[in-house]
Amino acid sequence: MSVADNLRQVLADLPQGVRLVAVSKFHPEEAILEAYGAGQRIFGESKVQEMSRKNEALPKDIQWHFIGHLQTNKVKYIAPYVALIHGIDSFRLLAEVEKQGAKVGRTIDVLLQIHIAREETKFGFSPDECRQMLAGGQWRSMAHVRLCGLMGMASNTDDMEQVRDEFARLADLFKEVKGEWFADAPWFKELSMGMSHDYPEAVRAGSTLVRVGSKIFGERDYAQNK
Numbered sequence: 001m002s003v004a005d006n007l008r009q010v011l012a013d014l015p016q017g018v019r020l021v022a023v024s025k026f027h028p029e030e031a032i033l034e035a036y037g038a039g040q041r042i043f044g045e046s047k048v049q050e051m052s053r054k055n056e057a058l059p060k061d062i063q064w065h066f067i068g069h070l071q072t073n074k075v076k077y078i079a080p081y082v083a084l085i086h087g088i089d090s091f092r093l094l095a096e097v098e099k100q101g102a103k104v105g106r107t108i109d110v111l112l113q114i115h116i117a118r119e120e121t122k123f124g125f126s127p128d129e130c131r132q133m134l135a136g137g138q139w140r141s142m143a144h145v146r147l148c149g150l151m152g153m154a155s156n157t158d159d160m161e162q163v164r165d166e167f168a169r170l171a172d173l174f175k176e177v178k179g180e181w182f183a184d185a186p187w188f189k190e191l192s193m194g195m196s197h198d199y200p201e202a203v204r205a206g207s208t209l210v211r212v213g214s215k216i217f218g219e220r221d222y223a224q225n226k
């Protein structure tokens, strides 16, 4: 099956209102262009250099979503063009996006990453850290970042019961946070969860943005790229 066929198959599964982030990390520009030719406009990348190189080379109406762990010292490279940063995992990073957004005269859309998996290695706020950060209120004075929702990754497991439980907890937190701090903010509406192996579960739990890579582009060759 071609990239375009895979893409169509994933899209056919998605209910209206759920958007697809085609995760193109480690895949060449030709593969992105194939998906682009089939109508896809949102692409997800997890390395700053790689995303910036592709942004330079590829059509300007592509919306680049940064989905990886973002180091504060690299925000400046993507601030001029990034469409959405999924992985804000500290107040410090949020403050840096504000600073760089101000420098380039943009308001940058971001999601707060919440740690929902059992694995220790995943980045993100715990639900309580997220509540504390929001209760602190400093984010309210930031004019160059716009909090648009939450993002999370379920445990990497075949135990779909556990995965569903983790997605449900994130969806609950989203509702709570929306009600508590963003009831009057229509842009706070995104729940980014679900990857190739678990996006159907994520969609059932209320995801609005699924991040699907290998199911569209095939396996990644980590040796080939930096």
Ligand SMILES: *Cc1c(COP(=O)(O)O)cnc(C)c1O
Binding pocket: 023, 025, 046, 067, 068, 153, 194, 195, 196, 197, 211, 212, 213, 214, 215
């Ligand atoms: C790589 C990546 C994905 C896509 O993973 P697949 O299993 O290839 O669909 C989704 N989200 C994040 C945060 C990723 O780093």
